[in-house]
Amino acid sequence: MTDIAATAQQLAEVIRRYQADYIEARLEESQTSHITYRGRELESIGRAVAAGGNIRALVKGGWGFVSFDSFDELPGKVELAIKQAQFVGNEVSQLAAVEPVVDSVPAGIDRNPVTIPLAEKKGLLDEYNDIIWRTPKVQTSVIGYSDSFKKVILVSSLGSNVEQAKADTSLRVNIVATDGSEVQQSGISIGSRGNFDEVQGLHRQVEETAQRAVELLAAPQAKGGEYTVVLDPILAGVFVHEAFGHLSESDFVYENDRLKEVMVLGKTFGDEALNIVDTAAIPGMRGSYRYDDEGVPATRTYLIREGKLVGRLHSRETAARMNEEPTGNARAINYRHPPIVRMTNTFIEPDKASFEDIIGDIKEGIYARNWYGGTTSMEMFTFSAGEAYMIRNGKVAELLRPVVLTGNVFTTLMNIDAIGNDLEMNQGGGCGKGGQVPLPVSNGSPHIRIRQCLIGGR
Numbered sequence: 001m002t003d004i005a006a007t008a009q010q011l012a013e014v015i016r017r018y019q020a021d022y023i024e025a026r027l028e029e030s031q032t033s034h035i036t037y038r039g040r041e042l043e044s045i046g047r048a049v050a051a052g053g054n055i056r057a058l059v060k061g062g063w064g065f066v067s068f069d070s071f072d073e074l075p076g077k078v079e080l081a082i083k084q085a086q087f088v089g090n091e092v093s094q095l096a097a098v099e100p101v102v103d104s105v106p107a108g109i110d111r112n113p114v115t116i117p118l119a120e121k122k123g124l125l126d127e128y129n130d131i132i133w134r135t136p137k138v139q140t141s142v143i144g145y146s147d148s149f150k151k152v153i154l155v156s157s158l159g160s161n162v163e164q165a166k167a168d169t170s171l172r173v174n175i176v177a178t179d180g181s182e183v184q185q186s187g188i189s190i191g192s193r194g195n196f197d198e199v200q201g202l203h204r205q206v207e208e209t210a211q212r213a214v215e216l217l218a219a220p221q222a223k224g225g226e227y228t229v230v231l232d233p234i235l236a237g238v239f240v241h242e243a244f245g246h247l248s249e250s251d252f253v254y255e256n257d258r259l260k261e262v263m264v265l266g267k268t269f270g271d272e273a274l275n276i277v278d279t280a281a282i283p284g285m286r287g288s289y290r291y292d293d294e295g296v297p298a299t300r301t302y303l304i305r306e307g308k309l310v311g312r313l314h315s316r317e318t319a320a321r322m323n324e325e326p327t328g329n330a331r332a333i334n335y336r337h338p339p340i341v342r343m344t345n346t347f348i349e350p351d352k353a354s355f356e357d358i359i360g361d362i363k364e365g366i367y368a369r370n371w372y373g374g375t376t377s378m379e380m381f382t383f384s385a386g387e388a389y390m391i392r393n394g395k396v397a398e399l400l401r402p403v404v405l406t407g408n409v410f411t412t413l414m415n416i417d418a419i420g421n422d423l424e425m426n427q428g429g430g431c432g433k434g435g436q437v438p439l440p441v442s443n444g445s446p447h448i449r450i451r452q453c454l455i456g457g458r
């Protein structure tokens with residue numbers, strides 16, 4: 001395999017010989033493995049290595065981007081990226097000023113998950129599958145496991161040379177039960193920053209998930225209408241990411257006049273207790289890193305502080321265009337794509353309320369847990385909770401069929417009237433944007449209570 005460190009060194013020299021407003025090269029080598037079961041059938045299993053890179057150039061506000069799987073004739077690729085940029089550039093280039101960085105960041109794990117034998121991983125999934133399939137009424141199931149170990153090197157005309165190693169693991173289990181007429185499902189989604197231990201020992205959880213899918217067959221459906229709804233940390237975290245976080249991505253704000261009018265810094269979005277943060281600068285989370293894919297150091301960015309909109313997420317370019325500070329949120333899923341503005345670890349900060357405080361004075365409400373799916377369109381969202389219960393006289397009561405929550409994100413943020421003290425981060429799933437999916441992120445929240453939340457149902 002090519003020594004990408006030596007190639008990066010050569011490219012740093014090559015870049016220096018060319019004229020452009022900015023040039024960077026990002027080289028990557030990766031190992032991955034995956035196993036997929038569909039029902040009892042092993043659908044796919046394998047391990048792969050890959051290496052490649054890209055050149056990105058900026059000339060008069062226009063970008064050129066060339067990606068490659070072969071490290072031959074690199075000067076020609078630099079020239080091509082510059083030519084592309086010259087072809088589209090017709091204004092003044094804008095990039096927020098940052099200091100050049102020279103650093104090397106290890107993956108920070110004891111064991112590269114990809115090197116664990118496939119037989120060992122398959123053995124673990126077989127155990128989970130046995131548990132699923134000894135549950136009566138299971139109709140079908142999917143188990144998807146994947147891991148990766150990557151080394152990425154960025155060199156730029158600014159003089160940066162940043163090497164970062166990153167590992168990732170994820171496990172998704174989906175179980176569908178039927179009694180002949182009804183069909184219900186339940187799932188688990190877990191991820192970690194390359195720590196294989198996190199996906200081990202889930203036997204009990206898999207069993208409970210299978211049983212829940214079966215229990216849902218007999219569960220009643222909530223009556224549709226407005227309720228006081230309590231969200232668990234997983235659903236609240238996904239809500240914050242999907243409904244609000246994406247609106248804080250500055251490329252999106254910059255290109256959308258209506259959103260520019262709505263996302264005005266200083267505007268009140270919620271109660272004083274509401275704080276929403278995005279940060280890659282906390283170690284060990286799936287969205288964590290020391291530098292983004294433009295070599296900008298990770299920051300802790302308050303999006304909402306004490307109820308007011310105070311920040312948003314930036315690449316160097318969006319920061320310059322909007323005259324704000326860069327936040328280190330330019331990320332690319334791999335070397336085939338240019339970095340774009342992305343979230344990292346996004347969460348609602350904890351407040352004081354215990355779970356009992358939150359549900360204690362609810363006469364009739366809904367406790368919605370977990371995430372099953374959903375869509376957003378600007379400020380409107382429709383989310384399916386994976387699991388739901390009635391709340392009656394301050395207590396969690398009967399299990400319900402999964403509920404659908406619908407609303408306007410800004411109204412919903414305003415209607416949050418209690419925030420728990422029990423922050424939990426959800427490391428499952430991944431984020432999609434601009435064809436780059438699934439990007440490792442995490443999101444989280446304490447339990448939160450929302451007044452007048454619309455629940456779909458009978």
Ligand SMILES: [Zn+2]
Nearest residue numbers: 241242431432
């Ligand atoms: Zn997303």
